[in-house]
Amino acid sequence: MAVEVKELLEAGVHFGHLTRKWDPNMAPYVYMERNGIHIINLYKTAAKIDEAGAALAKIAASGRKILFVATKKQAKDVVAEKAGDINMPYITERWPGGMLTNFVTIRKAVKKMASIDRMKKDGTFNTLSKKERLQVDRLRAKLEKNLGSISDMTRLPGALFVVDIKREHIAIKEAQKLNIPIFAMxxxxxxxxxxxxxxxxxxxxxxxxxxxxxxxxxAIAGGLAERKAEKEASAAAKGDAKPKAKKAVAANEEEE
Structure with missing residues (x-):
């Protein structure tokens, strides 16, 4: 999808913060100041979207997951929808401390959630007392709220995509410690x-x-489509190879 500067402008992507609140390291991306607010250079934004998109597509094509992180009110629903559409994990509630650096513990919590689901399927849940069932349901709801979208994440993500790095500073630090690439607005x-x-x-x-x-x-969807196409081509090639191998064996047997 080509990035249109006009679309970025219409969406208000260019509005920065008050000039007194700025970080001087953002100077290369600031176009001008208007009414005490910094205006972001959208041509640079467009170029950076292309750059980030290409890198994210490669990660997706390699089969690794991209974890989306956005706990602020304005971003929650958008991130849940967009990440959900491409089957990527996301955190939109409070960031669980140690989510990356203590991933083993997080996986235990996810397994606990799976075991409760199994209890409900095999009927074990119904053998519990009313009070115990209530406690288990509360625990399941809490785990679902905090970890629901990452329940299928069996290993550390290949990258993080963050909305508001100031707010998500804990997630940023954990990714930095583990050398996980960070993409962010x-x-x-x-x-x-x-x-x-x-x-x-x-x-x-x-x-x-x-x-x-x-x-x-x-961009990520493009990477996933590329991976799917490669898998299908590989499977087709293997399928073609089998009849050829059988024919070769048959020919050898006839010669003998």
């Missing part, structure tokens, strides 16, 4: 040096977040 009040792939953009308006994530999710 970075507003004028944040330090872009913390991120591997910076997308300078307004991270406070849902319309802006939606527009950026539309481009990003489209």
């Amino acid at each position: 970075v507003d004028t009040n944040s330090d872009p040096r913390q991120v591997d792939y910076v997308i300078p953009a307004n991270d406070d308006a849902s319309k802006s977040i939606d527009k950026i994530l539309t481009y990003v999710s489209s």
Whole structure:
């Protein structure tokens, strides 16, 4: 999907923060100041979306997961929808401390959730007392709220995509410790040096977040389609090879 500067403009991606709240390291991405607000250079935003999109498509094509992180109100629903559409994990509630650096513990919590589901399927759940069932249901609901979308994530993600790096600073630090590439929407009040792939953009308006994530999710979908096509081609090649091998064996037997 080609990035249109006009679309970015209409979505308000160019609106930064008040000039007194800015981080000087964002200077290369600032176009001008208007009425005490920094205006982001959308041509640079478009170029950075293309760069990030290409890198994310490669990660998706390799079969690794991209974990989306956005706990602010304006981003929650947008991220859940866009990440869900491309079957990628996401965190839209509170970031569970140690989500990456203590992944083994997080996996235990996910397994606990799976075991409760098994209890309900095999009838064990019905043998519990009313009080115990209530406690188990509460635990399941709590786990679902915090970890629901990452229940299929069996290993560390290949990358993180973050909306608002100031708010999600714990997630950023954990990814940095583990050398997990960080992609992020970075507003004028944040330090872009913390991120591997910076997308300078307004991270406070849902319309802006939606527009950026539309481009990003489209790039990831392209990577996933490429992976699927390669798998199908490989399977077809193997299928063609079998009849040929059988014919060769039959020919050898006839010669003998």
